[in-house]
Amino acid sequence: MERESVDALCAGNPRAVARALSAVERGGTEARAVIAAIFRFTGRAHIIGVTGAPGTGKSTLVNEIAKQYRRRGQRVGIIAVDPTSPFSGGALLGDRLRMQDLSGDPGVFIRSMATRGSLGGLAAATADAVQVLDAAGFEIVLIETVGAGQSEVDIAKNAHATLVVEAPGLGDDIQAIKAGILEIADVLVVNKADHDDVGATVAALEMNLNLKPKVENDWRPPVLKTIAIKGDGVADVVNWIGKHRAYLEANRLLELRERARVRAELARVVQHELMARLLSGVNGTKIETLVEKIAAREMDVYAAAEMLIGEEN
Amino acid sequence: MTEQPIRVLIAKPGLDGHDRGAKVVARALRDAGMEVIYTGIRQTPEMIAEAALQEDVDVVGLSILSGAHMDLFPRIVQLLKQKSMDDVVLVCGGIIPEDDIPALKQMGFAGIFGPGTSTQDLAKFIRDQVAQRRTGATV
Numbered sequence: 184m185e186r187e188s189v190d191a192l193c194a195g196n197p198r199a200v201a202r203a204l205s206a207v208e209r210g211g212t213e214a215r216a217v218i219a220a221i222f223r224f225t226g227r228a229h230i231i232g233v234t235g236a237p238g239t240g241k242s243t244l245v246n247e248i249a250k251q252y253r254r255r256g257q258r259v260g261i262i263a264v265d266p267t268s269p270f271s272g273g274a275l276l277g278d279r280l281r282m283q284d285l286s287g288d289p290g291v292f293i294r295s296m297a298t299r300g301s302l303g304g305l306a307a308a309t310a311d312a313v314q315v316l317d318a319a320g321f322e323i324v325l326i327e328t329v330g331a332g333q334s335e336v337d338i339a340k341n342a343h344a345t346l347v348v349e350a351p352g353l354g355d356d357i358q359a360i361k362a363g364i365l366e367i368a369d370v371l372v373v374n375k376a377d378h379d380d381v382g383a384t385v386a387a388l389e390m391n392l393n394l395k396p397k398v399e400n401d402w403r404p405p406v407l408k409t410i411a412i413k414g415d416g417v418a419d420v421v422n423w424i425g426k427h428r429a430y431l432e433a434n435r436l437l438e439l440r441e442r443a444r445v446r447a448e449l450a451r452v453v454q455h456e457l458m459a460r461l462l463s464g465v466n467g468t469k470i471e472t473l474v475e476k477i478a479a480r481e482m483d484v485y486a487a488a489e490m491l492i493g494e495e496n
Numbered sequence: 497m498t499e500q501p502i503r504v505l506i507a508k509p510g511l512d513g514h515d516r517g518a519k520v521v522a523r524a525l526r527d528a529g530m531e532v533i534y535t536g537i538r539q540t541p542e543m544i545a546e547a548a549l550q551e552d553v554d555v556v557g558l559s560i561l562s563g564a565h566m567d568l569f570p571r572i573v574q575l576l577k578q579k580s581m582d583d584v585v586l587v588c589g590g591i592i593p594e595d596d597i598p599a600l601k602q603m604g605f606a607g608i609f610g611p612g613t614s615t616q617d618l619a620k621f622i623r624d625q626v627a628q629r630r631t632g633a634t635v
Contacts, residue, residue, distance in 0.1 A: 201550055209500055272501060273532065274526060275526045275534060277534045283535075287546065
């Protein structure tokens with residue numbers, strides 16, 4: 184990456200930021216060049232993940248949370264992830280539609296991102312994109328995941344704080360005690376609190392928290408009610424994100440989270456690079472031959488994998 | 497390197513609220529393998545140019561039915577130029593009188609698509625245009 188582009192990016196020039204985000208999305212050597220050039224300037228942003236089922240109001244909530252931070256004088260970068268079609272490879276990225284209040288504000292940068300085949304609720308390039316926004320001086324980086332079901336929990340490894348957004352009427356108290364997405368919440372938000380049954384939803388979530396084994400000095404996620412479309416309750420959400428951060432800092436947990444985040448990132452890159460290198464040395468027909476053998480029950484999948492890996496070593 | 501998805505911004509400038517056409521186009525381009533950023537109705541030229549810049553799109557598609565295109569489009573083109581986004585492929589659709597087409601082409605619109613356009617033709621047109629600009633850029 185050229186020196187001028189790095190300077191422009193670090194100064195928050197939107198064109199430079201947008202270009203760098205495209206480069207990390209393209210991956211490979213381009214992504215490497217960007218990260219190598221900017222990693223020294225990162226580590227300042229507070230990274231906040233927002234996840235929850237489709238239609239719970241994540242984008243609208245992100246819009247309101249961003250407005251709150253702007254009022255508090257902080258610059259906000261937003262990465263909004265939507266799914267890529269497994270059939271066409273295309274995507275409809277519609278989160279921006281709910282964030283129109285933020286347009287025209289130079290202290291806000293919104294980027295829509297397609298998952299491009301990644302599972303887990305984020306795109307492969309999301310972590311790199313966060314680094315770009317961090318280097319560009321956005322003090323707050325909000326990541327909105329795809330509409331998540333129960334097991335898209337990658338966000339917890341990528342953020343310092345995770346908000347899980349629920350809405351009334353989506354499930355009973357058995358849903359609340361299942362493993363998965365609710366467990367990663369640092370802050371629980373029950374949005375659309377003007378709908379019926381909000382009391383039942385809050386009660387189910389609180390009950391689930393009460394059942395959690397007590398650990399000394401543990402963080403208990405607050406259950407907060409919002410009506411994001413009107414902005415109601417959102418200031419409280421932002422206050423609680425602040426309290427959570429203070430808790431992490433007071434207990435030296437922020438460093439631990441940062442280590443966990445870096446560890447996950449390192450594992451992801453190693454995995455990706457190893458796969459790419461391994462498969463670049465194997466010709467496609469070799470793989471197809473193995474696929475045929477496995478399908479014909481002439482070989483088992485472990486033996487085939489061993490053949491692919493063994494050959495390279 | 498593998499082929500990168502084409503990124504398209506679909507927006508409706510001005511005050512008409514009829515977005516069925518824009519949504520059909522957005523969906524069709526999604527099915528053609530593109531990443532479509534849909535910003536919806538009542539967009540100002542400033543909002544459209546800002547979104548195009550932040551999203552680093554290859555294509556900006558504008559849908560308009562109100563008749564205000566000769567007022568709004570030049571402003572959008574001008575703002576994109578100001579933001580050094582002049583390599584973007586511009587297309588538009590909706591209700592655009594024949595008489596305005598030469599002026600729009602002059603302004604930089606590569607394609608003007610009226611009612612009845614096949615979405616396959618549109619996708620192919622966009623793919624060809626972007627391929628041209630991408631190869632041009634790497635030389």
